[in-house]
Amino acid sequence: MYVTFHGATREVTGSFHTVDTGNDRIVLDCGLFQGKRKEAEAKNRVLAVDPKGITNLVLSHAHLDHSGRIPMVVKEGFAGGVFCTRATASACEYLLRDSAKIQEGDASYLNYKTARNFMAKLKTGGKTKVSREEMAEIKAMLKKGEHRLNSEAIVDLLHEHQLEVVTPLYSMEDAEDSLSHFHGVPYESSTVIGDNLSCTFYDAGHILGSAMVVLSKSNGSTTKNIMFSGDIGRFNKPIINDPELNFAGEHQDIDLLIMESTYGNRQHEPVQDMKPMLKKVLQETFARGGSVLIPAFAFGRTQEIIYYLHELYMAGEVQRVPVYVDSPLATNITHVFGEHPETYDDDTHETFLENGLNPFNFQHLKFVQTVEESMALNRDTRSHIVIAGSGMCEGGRILHHLRHKIHNDRNTVLIVGYMGTNTFGRQIQEKAEEFESGGRKGLPPMVRFYNKEYPLKANVVTLGGFSAHGDREELYRVLTESNLKIKKIALVHGEEDQAFSFRDFLSDKGFDVLVPYQGQTIHIS
Structure with a gap:
């Protein structure tokens, strides 16, 4: 078998890899590159392989940097199946549209x-x-x-007038067509995806439905296993189960592990500290008479924040101000969470389901439906919480909330997820950190969006522990505490400083590790 790395190589978006067996070509993930508009446009329009030559596609989870180009390959002639977990298939119905x-x-x-x-x-x-x-x-x-x-x-x-006409990567019709190719598969159930080739999904603990996938190729008396980690989650987080550590006997010997490295040189705050830290931010902001803006990904992070707020409100630990989820997509995805309680962990069952409660609905929570409702929030002078997209502040409704609140030092912008290089969210994060390190003295930094400059007076707080990606120790835990025996590791889905640092760390521990470049091929003999 030959594995070629086409996307998310030494960067964190555009996950796309191929496995060629001679008889079949399987694609692992088919994600959008996200970043600067021109660079993203150029990368997204070029497909590394002919879609007509793809046998099947295996999807680790529904985030767009892993799934977002599926309608494009279908549009260009892909006729195979998209194999993923059932929850991932449900989420993609909303995300791809x-x-x-x-x-x-x-x-x-x-x-x-x-x-x-x-x-x-x-x-x-x-x-x-x-x-x-x-x-x-x-x-x-x-x-x-x-x-x-x-x-x-x-x-x-x-x-x-012979002027350039911009066309979308794909249309709503293309997205609808692509959904007919999806096959939802239960965890730990082997599915045939090629000639003597099968795939099996194991819980990755990253988001609802996320999976590590093992591709098994039988050749007479021998079997070769390739594992693709997708994105690996954190341990002991609420709602979903931890990353799987116990793999079936036939999947324990791994010839190649394609592993993410998003936080290969980071250590997050302990998960158990997240709710107290969130509580502290809320209390301090409300004491100032301010509001909290939370840029959050519609899938995963929004539901996690709702979960923690529900617990804090139930216990009466913070002032019960209105909470607004201002994202139609997040609203739909929250419904998907409600439809898949089989993926919840024991704590969620004990705290909510066994008491007849919905983790993602409570008295002070409101899902904003219309643009007019969203704009009206800007006239609300009472303290409140707004959870809105996009998660990296590159677009969406979070921007007009920032426009009305970023210049007021009573308010807080709470960053609860990864901000990619060159995104507006990263700019806010870095400028705020510099201002804070100087004691918030002198003129505040300026940020430009909507063709206007605004003083960054709002407090900006980053709670890295909310990340859905495991940190270095948690990634290492999957390698050392699972029953896997791994011959070789290829690190993907990490910026160069993270990937190479994690390579060095693992090499020192005795693992055979490389960081592939784009287009590199590895032969599994």
């Missing part, structure tokens, strides 16, 4: 900007600025009402 909506919306807006700027130049001959009245006239030609774009007229104009 939402991704398609974003792709279509981004393309429409970029085309609108091109058309608007072109018409403005026509009006003035490119010499002076258009007047407010002239711009209003241009916008009226390109829009249907105040908020809807006239996409058909915009594209016709661009074609007529």
Whole structure:
């Protein structure tokens, strides 16, 4: 067998690897690259392999950096099955549709900007600025009402004047088509995915439905096993089970482990400290009369925060201010959590289910439905909590909440997840850390978004322990406390400093480890 690493190599997005057996080509994950717009666009449009030549696709979990290009490969001719856990299949029904909506919306807006700027130049001959009245006239030609774009007229104009037309990576129709390829499989149940080739899913403890997957290739009397870790979660976190450590006998001998390394050189705060630390942030913010903004991924992090808040409110440990989940996607994904109680850990069953309680619903929690409701929150001067996307502050409703609250030092921006390099969330995090290290003296740093600069006066607190990724010690625990016998490890899904540091750490412990480069192939003989 030949394993080739095409994505999430020395970076943390765009997970994509292939396993070639001679008779079959299997793809492990098919994720979107997320980062700067132009770089992401260039990487996402290039597929490393011909989709028509893929036998089947195995998906570790539903996060878009692992699943987000599945509609694209289906659009380009992939005819096989997408094998994943049942909860992952359920989550993808919402995540891939939402991704398609974003792709279509981004393309429409970029085309609108091109058309608007072109018409403005026509009006003035490119010499002076258009007047407010002239711009209003241009916008009226390109829009249907105040908020809807006239996409058909915009594209016709661009074609007529031979201007570039931006197309989405895939459409809503493509996303719908891709969902028909999904096959939900129970954990620890072997499924045939090729000629003498099977896959088995084990709980990865990362998010609902996440899996480590073992590919087993039989050749007469011998079997070769490749394990793909997907993203490995933390131990002792609420809601879902811990990463699996007990593997079936036929899957214990691993010829190659493809392992994530997101936090290969980090140590998180202990999980048991997360609720007290969250409590402290809330108490301090409410004492100032402020509100708490939490940028959070719709899948996983939002539900975890809801869970902790529910516990704190039940115990009366914090002021019971309104809690708003301002993300239609997060609302839908929370329903998915409710549909899969079989994945919950014992604590969740004992605390909530056995007492007839829903972990993800309580009196002070409100799921915001409309844009108008979302905007109205900005006029609410009472202390409250807003959980909104996107998790890295690259778009979504969190931005307009930041616009109204980031300049007020009574408020807190609570960062509870990984902020990728070059994202707006990372910028906020780093500028706030520098300001805090100087004692918050002098002028606050400025951050720019929505074409305007804002002073970063709000308190910014990072609670790294909320990460859904295991830290170095937890990743090492999977290697040493499980019953696996591993011949070779390839580290993926980690920025270079994390991956290479983890390689050195594991090498010192006696493991055979490499950090593959993009396009590198390993032969499993």
